[in-house]
Amino acid sequence: MVDLALLRxxxxxxxxxxxxxxxxxxGGLPREAGGPTELEAARTPHLDDLAxxxxxxxxxxxxxxxxxxxxxxxxxxxxxxxxxxxxxxxxLSALGLGLRLDAGDLGVRLNFCTLDDQGIVVDRRAGxxxxxxNRKLVAKLNEIEVAGIELEFAxxxxxxxxxxxxxAYLSPAVRETDPQAVGVPPLEPVPLTATAQHTSExxxxxxxxxxxxxxxxxxxxFVLMRGYAGLPELExxxxxxxxxxxCLATYPMYKGLARVAGMAVLDGLESVDxxxxxxxxxxxxxxxxxxxxxxxxxxxxxxxFDAKAAAIEEMDRRLPALLELGPDVLVxxxxxxxxxxxxxxxxxxxxxxxxxxxxxxxxxxxxxERSCGQGSLGVFPAQSIMAxxxxxxxxxxxxxx
Amino acid sequence: MVDLALLRxxxxxxxxxxxxxxxxxxGGLPREAGGPTELEAARTPHLDDLAxxxxxxxxxxxxxxxxxxxxxxxxxxxxxxxxxxxxxxxxLSALGLGLRLDAGDLGVRLNFCTLDDQGIVVDRRAGxxxxxxNRKLVAKLNEIEVAGIELEFAxxxxxxxxxxxxxAYLSPAVRETDPQAVGVPPLEPVPLTATAQHTSExxxxxxxxxxxxxxxxxxxxFVLMRGYAGLPELExxxxxxxxxxxCLATYPMYKGLARVAGMAVLDGLESVDxxxxxxxxxxxxxxxxxxxxxxxxxxxxxxxFDAKAAAIEEMDRRLPALLELGPDVLVxxxxxxxxxxxxxxxxxxxxxxxxxxxxxxxxxxxxxERSCGQGSLGVFPAQSIMAxxxxxxxxxxxxxx
Numbered sequence: 001m002v003d004l005a006l007l008r009x010x011x012x013x014x015x016x017x018x019x020x021x022x023x024x025x026x027g028g029l030p031r032e033a034g035g036p037t038e039l040e041a042a043r044t045p046h047l048d049d050l051a052x053x054x055x056x057x058x059x060x061x062x063x064x065x066x067x068x069x070x071x072x073x074x075x076x077x078x079x080x081x082x083x084x085x086x087x088x089x090x091x092l093s094a095l096g097l098g099l100r101l102d103a104g105d106l107g108v109r110l111n112f113c114t115l116d117d118q119g120i121v122v123d124r125r126a127g128x129x130x131x132x133x134n135r136k137l138v139a140k141l142n143e144i145e146v147a148g149i150e151l152e153f154a155x156x157x158x159x160x161x162x163x164x165x166x167x168a169y170l171s172p173a174v175r176e177t178d179p180q181a182v183g184v185p186p187l188e189p190v191p192l193t194a195t196a197q198h199t200s201e202x203x204x205x206x207x208x209x210x211x212x213x214x215x216x217x218x219x220x221x222f223v224l225m226r227g228y229a230g231l232p233e234l235e236x237x238x239x240x241x242x243x244x245x246x247c248l249a250t251y252p253m254y255k256g257l258a259r260v261a262g263m264a265v266l267d268g269l270e271s272v273d274x275x276x277x278x279x280x281x282x283x284x285x286x287x288x289x290x291x292x293x294x295x296x297x298x299x300x301x302x303x304x305f306d307a308k309a310a311a312i313e314e315m316d317r318r319l320p321a322l323l324e325l326g327p328d329v330l331v332x333x334x335x336x337x338x339x340x341x342x343x344x345x346x347x348x349x350x351x352x353x354x355x356x357x358x359x360x361x362x363x364x365x366x367x368x369e370r371s372c373g374q375g376s377l378g379v380f381p382a383q384s385i386m387a388x389x390x391x392x393x394x395x396x397x398x399x400x401x
Numbered sequence: 402m403v404d405l406a407l408l409r410x411x412x413x414x415x416x417x418x419x420x421x422x423x424x425x426x427x428g429g430l431p432r433e434a435g436g437p438t439e440l441e442a443a444r445t446p447h448l449d450d451l452a453x454x455x456x457x458x459x460x461x462x463x464x465x466x467x468x469x470x471x472x473x474x475x476x477x478x479x480x481x482x483x484x485x486x487x488x489x490x491x492x493l494s495a496l497g498l499g500l501r502l503d504a505g506d507l508g509v510r511l512n513f514c515t516l517d518d519q520g521i522v523v524d525r526r527a528g529x530x531x532x533x534x535n536r537k538l539v540a541k542l543n544e545i546e547v548a549g550i551e552l553e554f555a556x557x558x559x560x561x562x563x564x565x566x567x568x569a570y571l572s573p574a575v576r577e578t579d580p581q582a583v584g585v586p587p588l589e590p591v592p593l594t595a596t597a598q599h600t601s602e603x604x605x606x607x608x609x610x611x612x613x614x615x616x617x618x619x620x621x622x623f624v625l626m627r628g629y630a631g632l633p634e635l636e637x638x639x640x641x642x643x644x645x646x647x648c649l650a651t652y653p654m655y656k657g658l659a660r661v662a663g664m665a666v667l668d669g670l671e672s673v674d675x676x677x678x679x680x681x682x683x684x685x686x687x688x689x690x691x692x693x694x695x696x697x698x699x700x701x702x703x704x705x706f707d708a709k710a711a712a713i714e715e716m717d718r719r720l721p722a723l724l725e726l727g728p729d730v731l732v733x734x735x736x737x738x739x740x741x742x743x744x745x746x747x748x749x750x751x752x753x754x755x756x757x758x759x760x761x762x763x764x765x766x767x768x769x770e771r772s773c774g775q776g777s778l779g780v781f782p783a784q785s786i787m788a789x790x791x792x793x794x795x796x797x798x799x800x801x802x
Contacts, residue, residue, distance in 0.1 A: 003464065006484060010467065054432060358428060358742075360749045362774040374773025376459060376750075384465040391466025391748035398746055399463055400470030400483070401491045 016328035016393035025297025027337025046319035053256020054355035057377020079386025095256025109227035127387030178224035235261020249292035314383030367380035405486035417794035418728035426698025428738025441769035447720035455756035458778020474736030480787025489630020496657025513621035579625035637663020701739030
């Protein structure tokens, strides 16, 4: 466990430039026993050079055996305790859609569903309506007015949508209304704690208004609510360490996670080349850069070993341009593993390399799961990456005399 | 985090002899990319033999990225939590001068300064007076009597001195009087907590007495106070584990740190040879020996790569004499790294080896940063070294049945 209060007390200003390059879902598994992983199979001459010059290890995002979601995976990389800072479903869905989410806002995941005449749930997914139908329904719902409360409905896809209740400081401690079964009515949003009484009443009013608004739009004539969540209260990276952090990501979810940590976000980036150009364009005005490469995770979830290796190579080719900027500390790792054999996130530790002038070299010569497993960083908590970046960047005072 | 209460509950007597050999500032960095570190460059046949026969790893004094001072670096090696047991500046300065410091004493760092006729600070360092002038002023100050309080002033060097207020159980929660600027008067030692009212009054009386005593001694006509600190309340190594610990160090600071842990101290040692002779002379009467070799840190702070390597070799040559005594467990490590490239303490983990009859051997063949990075101890907290020494020495009972 990293002692944030200790780190905070030691933070000091410096001119150093720190770069965290996240290859999402980087870690993998061999396609066949004894064969290479995706990263080991990829041709990565520049990453190999960095590993040979720097220090390597395996980063453990949450804990041994635990598979991270994208939220905790990234918050750990930003130096937060991934367990206590966990972002609930509703809030994460809102971030994933690129919606603004502030302290005091509550995010709720919605399923359009089908009720029969007696108000019984007969389809929890409203026949998986087309996304275009979802959009039309959301436009109608956004005309709802519930006394004094700002509501924002947003389409996710098919039957899935998100509701943000803004600025009302509602409690997430309310029962979800999805009964997780058909043949029964939706559940009431009863309060689960004494302080959630007000939230319960607001949600009742919202569901009544929804019924009035789309009650005749079968099959999608109601919504089921779950995943109530606001943002965790995190101290931002500037306040903690005096950093001026910048996010260079293409997907809304990762920009949203960066904003939760107080990063500035360069919007409008749509390719790796634009990300590297954006890094160069913002280089002089910031000192901590989070560069997020989505493709390895996406190809891993597709189960496409070769495409995942190619996605890793795609970033390797950009490394000379990144290094030309002259980072003092560069970390390359992933937020979690996504082995293409598993088609999903996994619990495996993630290859990680530190590179920079004052990094202690080890005997690792290439960047891969097996080689990093012999690195002198050992298997270490992802949450420590921030402390190590700060240390290597001259941004932590000596502790004690 | 080591569970001291658990270790304490498992401690059992044994006849084993444990030696902790600290090469201060041992860890280093390559002088040029791809080259060896100071330790790797040093010719250390005996340390290499120990590494080949024993188990190696990298010791992490405080936490990843954090640079340790000498106080926390050593207290971690003695098995204490280096953060909660941190020794404040004033107390550490007193230990560094070899002054006695007991529970209830308060150490204060002093700067002689120059006040003008209006009592405004015009030089915070009194023109960096000669140390000989400092000594004369300290002799005068030691004649001060402040009702019922025992004061001890001591010269550090130039304008720097230390004050110990003995046995009064004063609070460190008082404002420092150094304004950190010229053109303003010294600050008042106002209490920072309700319980520091008495301390504040005592310090006011002391500063008044100082003004009366040396007010006409310009340029050094007053003192500024900072770094108020007593000793942390630590249970000593005998009480914790039944050890009879002995310190063999040449510098006052390390003898002072050893006393904080309850060690006996053999005074008068001035060379490595005298330390080894002292070890032999005390061998039969003690069972835990802390041998402190200062030179690698000093040469690292000088920025002298070759001299640091030579300082390491200097101790390597004494190892046969040490081994002849027949230690059951020998640990060789540092309290922190001091790379000569950086001229100062650093955050890098420290090479560490365990040697003894029951130590689990690994595949490390030499003693160095890269080789220890492949050792089977991995990267592990320095605070665990004590538990491992006790375990290897047969000094911990089985836990559970």
